[in-house]
Amino acid sequence: MAAKPSDRICVTGATSTIGSLLLPMLREKGLSTLALGRKPVSGGAGDSWRYLDLADTAAGLGGIAADALIHTAALWLLPDWLEKFSACGVRRLIAFSSTSRFTKRASASSYELDVVGKLIAAEDQVAAECERLGIAWTIFRPTLIYGGHGGDRNVADIARLIRRFGFFPLFGAGGGLRQPVNARDLAVACVQSLDRAETHNKAYNLSGGETLAYVDMVRRIFETLGRRPIFIRIPxxxxxxxxxLARLHPRFAHLTPDMALRMEADLVFEHGEASRDFGYAPGKFDLAYLTAMH
Known part of the structure; x- marks a missing residue:
């Protein structure tokens, strides 16, 4: 069932892996887009861009008028801005959380536990604030995101490690199941659900269209790069x-030792409800984008 059309869309995190793919899709549908973020969009992806640092909660949104907001930045940055966006006319919200809120709850990493806590709290705050303000909300929780322009912190980082060292360190057998989801499929999900009333005030787990063991996922990356898979099993x-040691480099500051333990854990989620409500149909694990990475 179609809801009231959203014609003017604000996109936060516009240069993110998902946001950079989403803006051209919205324009193709003839929608007016305003990209919000700390860095300007490139290639004319959005109708316009405005500087906005979501961490600066004292900033304003003067002069902005919008029907909908698609928030692809960190979810915990959003609650303090909802009243301001509501005053700009926003009555529809799509935002991203993560299935990490479920898979990392038993982590031994204080960093990961902090992220999980912030995600759970932010989901609750967004739902409560939107109900108070009369904003129809949808929260997406993706599994392992990959794709885009090589900016993901999952598959692209594994590919960089393989290119640099020629092998991949593995803890145990690496048999834990994964469902990598392409950032493009997540951008499409935003477009599909934007004006679908069935998605109002719901949260959806969005997994990829193929389930494979962690070791097979990494093996596929080796093969795409034209490399012979070499795994070194380490304690x-x-x-x-x-x-x-890797965390000393800013690019890998998000890594934690618990990643090794999760190589043996099944991180699998159903996306049937999303398929039913708005036609979500993710593709298989497609690594063509890696060939364009340097």
Missing amino acids: FTAFRLAVL
Whole structure:
């Protein structure tokens, strides 16, 4: 069932992996878009861009008029801005959380536990604030995101490691199941659900269209790069040390030793409700974008 059309769309995190793919899709549908973020969009992806640092909660949104907001930045940055966006006319919200709120709740990493806590709290705050303000909300919780322009912190980082060292460190057998989801499929989900009343005031787990073991996911990356798969199985203590060293580089500051333990865990989620409500149909694990990475 179609809801009231949303013609003027604000997109936060416009240069993010999802946001950069979403803007051209919205324009193709003839929608007016305003990209909001700390860096300007490139290639004319949005009708206009405006600087906005979501961490600066004292900033305003003067002069902005919009029907809908698609928030692709960190979810915990959103609650403090909802009243301001409501005053701009926003009555529809799509925002991204993560299935990490479920899979990392038992993590030994204080960093990961902090992220989980912020995600759970933010989901509750967004739902409550939207109900108070009369905003129809939808929250998407993707599984392992990949794709876009090589900016993901999952598959692209594994590919960089393989290119640099020619092998991949593995803890255990790496048999835990994964459902990598392409950032493009997530951008499409935003467009599909934007004016669908069935999606109002709901949260959806969005997984990829193919389920494979962690070791097979990495093997596929090797093969796409034209490399012979080489795995070096190492004990947890050695993996922990390697992660601590890698974290010295800003690019890998998000890595934690618990990643090794999760190589053996099944992180699988159904997306049937999203398929039913708005036609979500993710593709298989497609690594064509890696060939364009340097």
